[in-house]
Amino acid sequence: MIDKDFIEDLLKKHPYSNVKHQNDCLTLSCPAQQIIDLTTELRDQQTFDLLVDLTAVDQGEAVENRFMVVIHLYSCIHHDYIRIHSDCTDNESPEFPSIHSVYPAANWHEREAFDMFGIVFTGHPNLKRILMWDEYPYFPLRKEFPLAGIDVPLPADDVVEVTQASVEPAPMMGGPFVSSGQGFMSDAEPRAKDESWTEKKEKPV
Amino acid sequence: MSEVTFKEVQVGDSGYRDAVAEERLNSERMALNVGPSHPTTHGVLRLMMELNGDLIEKCEPVLGYLHRGDEKIAENMTYNQFVPYTDRLDYLSPLANNVAYAIAVENLAGVKVPERCEAIRVMICEMARISSHLLGMGVFGMDAGAWTPFMYTFTEREKLYTLFEELTGARFTTSFTRIGGVARDIPEGWLQKVSRFCEELPKAIEEVEKLLTRNRIFLDRTEGVGVISSSDALAFGLTGPNLRASGVDFDLRKDKPYSGYEKYDFEVPIGTRGDCYDRYLVRIEEVRESLKIINQLIDDFPAGSWYAEDAKKIFAPPKEKIMTSMEELIQNFMIVTEGPQVKPGEIYFEAENPKGALGFYIVSKGGGVPYRMKIRAPSFCNLSILEKLAPGHMLADITVILGSLDFVMGECDR
Amino acid sequence: MLNLELLQVLGLKIFFAFLMVSVVMTFAGYSVLAERKVSAWMQGRVGPNRTVLPFVGHIPFVGSFLKGIGIFQPLADGLKFLFKEEIVPGHVNKVYYYMAPLVALVPALTTMTVLPFGEFFHHSGKSTPLILADLEIGILFILAISSLGVYGIVLAGWSSNSKYPFLGGIRSSAQMISYELAMGLSLLPIFLWVSQPGSSIASLSLVEIANSQNASAWLALVQPLSALIFLVALFAETNRLPFDMPESETDLVGGFHTEYGSFKFGIFFVAEYAHIVIGSAIFTLIFLGGWHFLPWINDPWPSNWVGTLLGTGWFLIKTISLIFFFIWIRWTLPRFRYDQVMNLGWTKLLPLSLANLIFYVILVTWLDLSAATP
Amino acid sequence: MVSNEVAYNSKIEGEVIVTKADAVVNWIRKHSVWPMPMGLACCAIELMASAASRYDISRFGMEVMRFSPRQSDCMIVAGTVTYKMAEVVRRIYDQMGDPKWVVAMGACASTGGMYRSYAVMQGVDNIVPVDVYVSGCPPRPEALLDAMMKLQDKIGNEPSTSRLLQARNTSMV
């Protein structure tokens, strides 16, 4: 069971990690360098054999360590989760050690985090975009990236030649969403932020 | 002019851009591109394969053809507004997604929903499981070449759709839950209809089983094909029926009960060999177990409130109250404009969905909008084993393996 | 010499040939409709029932009935191919690409030259079989020609110069080789049995095979194993569902005809069903007594043109029920995997048919000997 | 002179013939629409439902879903078209032989629907010409059937003969 003894024991073995207070499950924070060490220990000694999730959080451009990798492990014995927070140091070109060797399941999760945040997982066997197409220049889940998207050419030249289609910002006009949630009520009201889009476009033949 | 050049592209080779795939590696191997629009891939998965004769040497799945940016959208809207998007994750069981999402946000907000609401949720979850597994079985049969079981299971699904429609107002994309409750109470006489359906369903399943389960050809096609060992299954993060078919007893409904699942008596079917046939059998058994749960619920459906009445900042009260009472009107206005007010913090919640464990990791900085939401899609993890699983099988096995993994690209790509 | 008589005979033959071709093609076209209707019926659906010719639909009762059974659907589907763009993809080998559908269709239509479908009774009581060419070695002819049908598929697969058709072509050629053996071997005991010493028949003619079953047991009853093996091989040769390797829709999209559109695809489509029609007819002739009534019962119909019609009708009924059987199997069973098809052919059907042959060799010899020593 | 005009007017007669031919060709075409199920997302399930027993699209002779674009007449784009997928949709459209029609099934395929985001193409009509738009998210099978009937009506009013002749002329050149 995950109780005080367990946590103390774990902290003793891994003095670099410490416990963050969270209300749902045990949350450890761990420096990026020690992550393989910690996860290997958790997998082999503590029966956390199921990597359920690996993702990242963009804390905003102003924060010192902008990208935080979050790992969720599950133990079929303890029937409980453990969460590991780990910061990527470099904000410009964030890097993080790949735990693919510990959990093969991390393969795609890491590719997704790379795709969405641009975090380079060192030691990953096949680190390339997984959801967006290979040539896509941006990292969509970063906070500065707008929901509507940014103009880029469509990946297929021959299709573009015929249809003149391109990747354009999506219209936010009359959209049901976009609500800031903070500030004055008039700002928080769901509304369209961007109303520049028009219907005046040529349709293909 | 360029139209003519398009016609040069081979059927099935659409979207072929990678230089790796285009060049023939050596004379014995043949690069084959399956999808993204191919009858086998159930949607828009693309497989880049290298074949040696009919044998697969390498198989690389390419996803993202249905990436719609759900996580980014979630960051830009209030919690309740995101409910319709959860419908379209695993679009074979929208209700189960709704429930998982609602519970995740409620856990973050610290709201406890009353017993009747929990019962409604369990009910719709299990119905969604039945509907999803029915389609899974049917499509699996179709992948093996038998079309008729698919039609039979779809007939049953249509009955379920009718029930969903009566409950939620929509047959397919239900958006039924709200944070702190559900959209409305169950209508009168609905439970009787459900129980009638529960009586009819086993017969229909039997009929499908007659066509498939003991069929020699079907056994030949599925037994011993796509075997996933339990250690592999765990290592690749498989969940749901796919993991259980490999012999791992992992069911969040039993292990980490939510929404009052601990109150119901049901078994968790476990496979032994982890092949395609086991996955099929596990799904069929799960349908039967779900029926058990539903029957228990119908026998003893809890009365009381169907939404968290005390959560004033979370749940917008029912329409009739809004129209008559000023306080409720203001409450409704606040929730609609600002969203349910949630404390800062993090939550990770997983629910046992038909396809596996659907997890929501939500980071909140307070207010009605999540700061970051990660959706842990079971299909995404289930598919990741394909790269390891496919080599050594024949091309025709791929259809069966994909069918048995029973993934949905909607939640895989999000 | 090209004299008048020869021309007359030739003209008559050509007329009958055209008649046969149109009948078989119509049958093929309507077995597509039958497939759609039967599958719909099996799956609790309705099937095509909206297509109707503009004026025919207004005829009371008849019009709505014809509409209901979708009698005009094949008309629309078939003619549509004519008005569709003929796509020839740039990457194909043009000559062979055009040739393939014809190569697929021609053998199917050629086999009907030796296909009897009834008997014509003269006034004098003599009977002539209704057949274009009564070959002494009819069954061998059918086996030989129908084995050429595979070239259409192989050619289509190869000339499309695309991967799925190519795989379909390979599978098809391998499957053909494996099942032809079993098919041929399953027929040998039949001829042993039919031409056993003492019987008046001593040839490989389909007419005589059919006639030998008049008022005696059907050969399907005498040699059930042969019938079974032949039927299975027939399914394989016609690429029907448990064996539809060359097409296998779920993994090869459309198999050999993936790159074919419009009219050329239509020819493939019709050729497939023509194969089924003719295959069913052959099975009926060899194993189900052809145009003869029931086993052990003399033909009840009179020896005149009425009898001819009744006999032919009875033959058609048998053939149609066999086509129904084909459709039934198609919508019931899953599909084999390619290597399982090969396995079944080589390790099950072939030894089985050999054993069957040896058994009947011994049986016939024993019968022969016991007949010789009274 | 008068009688001459009554007897034959090449212009009118010609048009009468063309309309007659149109009627025949269109009758054939509209009763044999073989769909190419471009099942992309949620709508694909409703597309399946429309082929299943309750709605049964086969009544219109449309259950012959050909997965090879060369053999199909009508592409039913069922689901969200992302930018990554758009290219494929267009390529498959180009592989179809004329005459071909496109049905945009559902809000996503028609306009992008509720997915106003960076990855989603805002309507498949950016990339292929659409004949019939079906609203709904996803549309009920009845709506799809209605759309297919609308498509049949549309096919019924096409100047198909002149198009056929035109195509022949251009191919001759």
Add this chain to the structure above:
Amino acid sequence: MELVTPHHFLALGALLFGIGFFGVVVRRNLLLVLMSLELMLNGVNVALVSFSRAGLNLDGSLFVFFIMTVAAAEVALGLALLVALYKRRQSVFSEDMSLLRN
């Protein structure tokens, strides 16, 4: 047949034999060499059958039957050998089959 004599058939048989021989010598692709061999056998078959028919003697026809049997066996074995060689050398060309080179 008035104009055509058995000699025509014999000449055709010889022609087929010659073409086959030419193919066997010239072609590098072993598959085609095998096919050319078949063609040579066919030339012989034509000659034999025409002898048989002209001499009203069944022996020639019977002999053709045996030739066909042998040809089938030969092709089966030849192709099996070829596939085996192909798996080893990745080629079906005769010059690649030499063991002594390199």
Add this chain to the structure above:
Amino acid sequence: MNLLDLLFFFFSSLAAGGGLLMVVSKHPVPAALFMILSLVGVASLFVLLEAFFLAILQILVYAGAVMVLFLFIIMLLDVGPDGGKASKIRILSGFAGAVAVGLIIVLLLHFSQQSGFGLSSNAWPEINADSFVNGSNLTFSTSVKNFGYGLFTKYMLPLQVAGFLLLAAMVGVIILSKKFRIKKP
């Protein structure tokens, strides 16, 4: 000119032309197809010679099985067209062979006109339709029965040998293809 003569020239040009095209075609698949053409031509010639059984057999065995096997192997190995040209020595020797064959033809015609090769005349003798062969004196007949009779009496031993040959070939093929399956993993 008789109809049959016309047919003879048509089919013989089919057989010879198909064979020639087979020999010169670059890609093996067209080569196989020309070969089939040639075989069908030969089969038709058999029909002209009234050897119906052999004609059918020719199509059944050659076109139906042997060539399908060829095509299967060509497609399985995915053999491309021949690159480069044949060496001069090969072409020379090929021509030498062709010249030799030409000589054979001339000599054959010459001697056959002299000695007749035991042929009674240049005309075709009539076939006795009802002749049933007996003993070892087998007369030509269109009937399959007579053919079978010949096989099972005079040629019993060769028939057995042929059967054993087929068996040996089958065993050989199995062994040849089996070896690789053991070696592979």
